[in-house]
Amino acid sequence: MIDLKKITLKYRNGTVALKDMNIEIRKGELVFIIGESGSGKTSLLKLFMGMVVPTEGIVMIDNQDINKMNASHKREVLKSMGPIFQEFKLMKGTTTIENVMLGLRFYGYDNNYIRTEAINTLKKVGLSHKANIKIEDLSWGENQRVAIARAIARKPKIIIADEPTGNLDHDNAVNILNLLSSLRDENTTVIITTHATHLIGLNSDVRVIQLKDGQMIGDEKRVIS
C-alpha cells in the first residue's frame, strides 16, 4: 500500500528532516508514529501525501511513485486519502457541516447524499448538535473533531492523522482513537502521529514506529489481547 524506500528529506534551509528511512505499510494496518517534536513525524506524513518531495528515495503508493504521477492521477490518490491536519485546515466562515460536506463534494455524489453522510459522521464524532455552528464559534477540540469528521466521511482507503488527539480531553481522545481504529474493519489503513503514547495501549494489534532526529529507531507490532 505505502512503501518508503531509502528516504532522505532535506529542507532548503539545510535541516535534515528524515534520514535513510525504509517503511512499508500494508492495507488495513493501524500505525502509530511516535517521537518528540522535531523528530520528523509530520514530515513523514507530508511525504505520504506528496506534499514534499524527498531529496533521495521514492514514496510508493499502491506500487506507484507519488512524485512521478501526473496531476490527475495524484488527485485520485489524494481523493482516496483522509488527511487530518495538525492545524486542521478548516474553512473559516463556514459551518461545521459545510466543512464536512466539502470533503465529499468532488466525488460526484448528489447533495442529499453528501448532507446525510456529513450528519452521520458528525454524529460519530459527537458534533451533530453543532452542525450549523460556524467553525470560529467552536472550541479548539471541537475543531479537531470536525477535521476528523471531514476525513472519515470520505470513506478513505488511508487515514493520515497528524496529532488527532492533541487538543482533546481524555474521554474524547479515547473516543476518537476508537473511531479511527474501527475504520480498520472497512480495510482502511490508519496512520497516526501522536505524543500521547499512553493512548496507544488502548488499541489492539497496532504497529508503533518510533522516530528520533529524523531516523527510525523503533518499529514494533503490539498485539494486546
Place this chain on the structure above:
Amino acid sequence: MKNTGYFLKETWRIFKSHTFTNILSIVSIGLILLMFSLIFMGWQFTSNIVEIVRNEAEIDVYLNNSDFENTRDSIANFPEVREIRIVEKEEAYAKMEKILGSESKVLTYFDENPFQSYLEIKMNLDEVNSLIDNIEKIENIDYIRDNRDILDRIDSISKVLSTLNHLIILAVGITTILIISHMIRQGIYQFKDKISTLNLLGAPPLFIVAPFILEGTLLTVFSGIISALASILIINMVFGNISGTLPFLPLPIKNEMIAMTIYLNMSISFILGILGSIFGLMTSKN
C-alpha cells in the same frame, strides 16, 4: 451542476471578503462600459445617417441640347444606375421653392424660370466615379453635378467613429480584463490556504477555480447591467431632444438601438468577465 449552490455561496464569500473594493470595481467597469456604449451609439447614429445619404445619393446631369429621352435611355443601360428620370424645369423650380422655404419669394424676381431640365440619377455611392466616367463619354453632356464632397466627409466621420469604436472596444477590453484579473488575484491570495487545502483533499482544478471565475463574471455582468440601464436613459434623452430640436435628422429605430445596447453590454461584459477571471487565474502565483 450538483455543486451550483456551493459555488454560488463561495462566490458570495469571495465577494464579501473585499466588498468595498468589489463595489468600486463594478462601478468603474460600469462606467468604462458606458463610455463604450456612448461611442457605439454615436457610431450607430452616424452610420445610420451615412447609410440613408448613401441610399439617397444622386447626381444631376445637364445636357447641351434637349435630347433628354434618348440620353436617359443611354444612361439607363449603365449597370451602376439604380433609377433615372427626367426632371422638367417646372419641377426644378418647385424643388428650389421647397428648399428655400420662406425665402422662395426671391424666385419671383426672375421674369422666366431660371432653371433647366435635367436628368436625376440614383445609384450606389461606391460606383459614382465609374458612372460619371461613363456619362462624361456621352456627347451631349454639358455638366454633371454631384455631392461627393459632402458624402465623402460624412463617410469619413463614420469611418473615424468606427475606428474609434474599435479602439474603445480594445481599451475597454484590456482595462476590464486587468481590473477583473486583479480582483481575482486578490481573492486567490485571500483564499490561498483554502485552495491549498482543497488541493490536498484532491479537488479537481475546475472545482477550485469555479467560484473565482463566477465572481469575475458576475462582477462584470453587474457592471454591464449598470451600463445598459444608463445607456437606455441616455438613448431616451437623446431621441427626445433630437427629434424635438432637429426633426429632419434621420435617426435609427429607437427600440432596435436599445435592444442592441442591452445585448452588446451584456455579451461584452460576460465575455470580458470570463476572460479577466481566466487571466487572473493564469497570472496568479498560486
